[in-house]
Amino acid sequence: MKKDISHIVSKTMESIEGIKRAEASPFIYGKIMEQLKYLPAPVYYGTSMILRWATVMVILGVLNIITLKNVRTKSKTELSNQQGLDAMAQEYFGFQQSDKYNY
C-alpha cells in the first residue's frame, strides 16, 4: 500500500511534464485598450525634449542675472543723483535739503 501511494505521488508530480502554455483570450487586448482610453497618455521626456528644457532654463537664468545687474546699477545711479542734489543744496542755501521749511 505504501509503495502504491509512493508510486501514485510520483505519477502526480510528473503529471505537469510536457504541459503546454494556456493561451490568453483574444478579447483581453480589446479590454486593455478600452481601459487605456480612460487613462492619460504616458508622459515621456526624450533627450531632445530634455535638451530643449535645459536651453530654456539657461536662457531664463542668464536673463535673470542681467536683469538683477541692471536693477543694481540703476539704484546705484539713483543714489548718486540724490547725493549730488544734496551737495548742491548745501552749496547754495547752506543747509541740507529737507522737507521742513522755516517761514
Next chain:
Amino acid sequence: MSNEAELIEQLKQGNEAAFKQIYQLYADRVFNTALSIMQHTQEAEDITQEVFVQVFRSISDFKEQASLFTWIYKVTVTKCADAQKKSRSQKRFAFVTSLFSSDDSLQHDTPHFEHPGIVIENKEHSKVLFYALQQLAPKQQLAFTLHKIEGLSYQQTADAMNTSLASVESLLFRANENLRSLLSDYYKNNVQTGASLLRSLLLML
C-alpha cells in the same frame, strides 16, 4: 535585443503598435502564469489585463537594467501575489462567517482546476497536483509555478521573484518536499475513504 530596445523606446512615446507587439509577445506567458497561480480563468484574465495596463503606464520607469521579459514577469508576480492575498483573506472570512451562519452547506475545497495545457491522460493527476500546489506557502507556489510550469530557468525565476538564486533553489526543494507530503496525505485519506466506502457497501449487500 535591439528590436526590444526599439519597442521600449516606441512604447515610451505612447506608440500603440509597439504596445500591441509587446502584448502579443508576452500575453500568453502572463496569462499562463496567472492561471497556474490563481487557478481561475476569470481572475487570470483580470491579472493579465492589469499587468499590461501597468506595463503601458509605467514603461517610463523601466530602467532597462533587466530585460523586458524579466520586468513583465516581475509585474505579473506582484499582481498575482496581491490577488492571492486578497483571495486567501476572502476565503478565511467566508470560513469564519460560515461558522456562525445557520447554513450548514459549508463547501469544502476539492481538486477542481484543470489546466488547459495538460495532456488528457494526466488530467486527473494534475488536478490533484494543482490542488496541493494551492496549499503551499505563496513563495514556494510561485517558485514552483515559474520554474516547473512556466519553464523559467533558476536565474530567471530568481530575477522575476526579486530574490537570490540560492533562495530559489531552497524554495523549490521545500516546494517539492511539501508537495510530496501533501499528495501522500491526500492519497492516504482518499484510499482509506474509498476502502471504507467499499466495506460499507459490501456490508449492506
